[in-house]
Amino acid sequence: MIDLSDNARAHFLHLITQQDMPGLGIRLRAVAAGTPKGDCELEFCEPSDLRGDEWEVDCGGFLLFVESASVPFLDGASIDYTKDATGGQLSIKAPRLRGVPPADDASLFERVQYVIDAEVNPQLASHGGRVSLRGIEAEGIVVLQFGGGCHGCGMVDVTLRNGIERTLRERVPGVTGVRDVTDHSSGSKPYYAR
Incomplete structure (x- = not known):
């Protein structure tokens, strides 16, 4: 209604x-x-x-x-x-327009994906960047790949550790760390040059 x-x-x-x-x-x-x-x-x-x-x-x-x-x-x-x-x-x-947070019994993947979509990527978009969830290892390590302005960026390690990892660990129980699988040497338009 x-x-x-x-x-x-x-x-x-x-x-x-x-x-x-x-x-x-x-x-x-x-x-x-x-x-x-x-x-x-x-x-x-x-x-x-x-x-x-x-x-x-x-x-x-x-x-x-x-x-x-x-x-x-x-x-x-x-x-x-x-x-x-x-x-x-x-x-x-419209309270449901931008998605509904996953239920407490949702998978770790679903909960991490929601935080990436709702919090992480909107922040990265200010620099023309984004991150994609590639998987989650058994011990809770989130595997990510950067794109856009984050691909090849000289500040990607700071973004990864001080931004994304901290956010995911705070918001999603079960996340123990993050790992970047991006080949940053092939980034064509990084926000900050290496």
């Missing part, structure tokens, strides 16, 4: 009325759902634009269509509209 505030409903109804197109609705979809880059898109939607598998919400004067693949990420979302001096602000809060 999606909670649409009265202000948001009135705002959408006003926009749809301005278009003067019979049957026009609003489509809501999740983009990059389940990842730290998860976001929502809203757009006008004519009946001919529908595929037929959308989740349909009657909003009293118009229909809101939620793409079927987006439903698990947008169920429980709330949409609000607040007026301000510059016009107004639409806000969508």
